[in-house]
Amino acid sequence: xxxxxxxxxxxxxxxxxxxxxxxxxxxxxxxxxxxxxxxxxxxxxxxxxxxxxxxxxxxxxxxxxxxxxxxxxxxxxxxxxxxxxxxxxxxxxxxxxxxxxxxxxxxxxxxxxxx
Numbered sequence: 001x002x003x004x005x006x007x008x009x010x011x012x013x014x015x016x017x018x019x020x021x022x023x024x025x026x027x028x029x030x031x032x033x034x035x036x037x038x039x040x041x042x043x044x045x046x047x048x049x050x051x052x053x054x055x056x057x058x059x060x061x062x063x064x065x066x067x068x069x070x071x072x073x074x075x076x077x078x079x080x081x082x083x084x085x086x087x088x089x090x091x092x093x094x095x096x097x098x099x100x101x102x103x104x105x106x107x108x109x110x111x112x113x114x115x
Contacts, residue, residue: 004076004086021076021086031066031075038062038080051110 007018023031041056049072065077078084098108 002086002088004088006084017082017084019076019078019084019086023075024089025068029068029070031068033064033066034074035064036060036062049112052112054112 002024003022005020007016007020009015009017012018025031039060041058041060045056046053047056062080063074063077065074067074074085074087076084076086101108
């Protein structure tokens with residue numbers, strides 16, 4: 001399981017907020033750091049993910065984070081305003097139901113893969 005930790009400024013010797021996260025990924029599943037600068041999107045612009053296409057937000061803030069090399073989106077990141085996130089796996093009934101459908105050769109709505 002993944003774990004995310006936050007140290008708040010009032011308990012930090014440097015008076016800083018810190019985010020830490022471990023990941024349960026295999027050793028070969030590298031996660032490189034990626035920086036994406038602030039960017040404005042044109043009206044009607046979309047972004048293509050693994051299985052779906054969604055509308056792009058009108059303005060994307062600058063971000064620094066990491067993600068598995070094969071996956072769209074960050075596993076952990078922070079933006080230019082100091083908002084930080086570390087994702088966690090959440091296993092739901094949908095996962096069980098979709099796994100059963102797939103094992104029986106029935107179509108499954110893929111949705112968004114990754115972070």
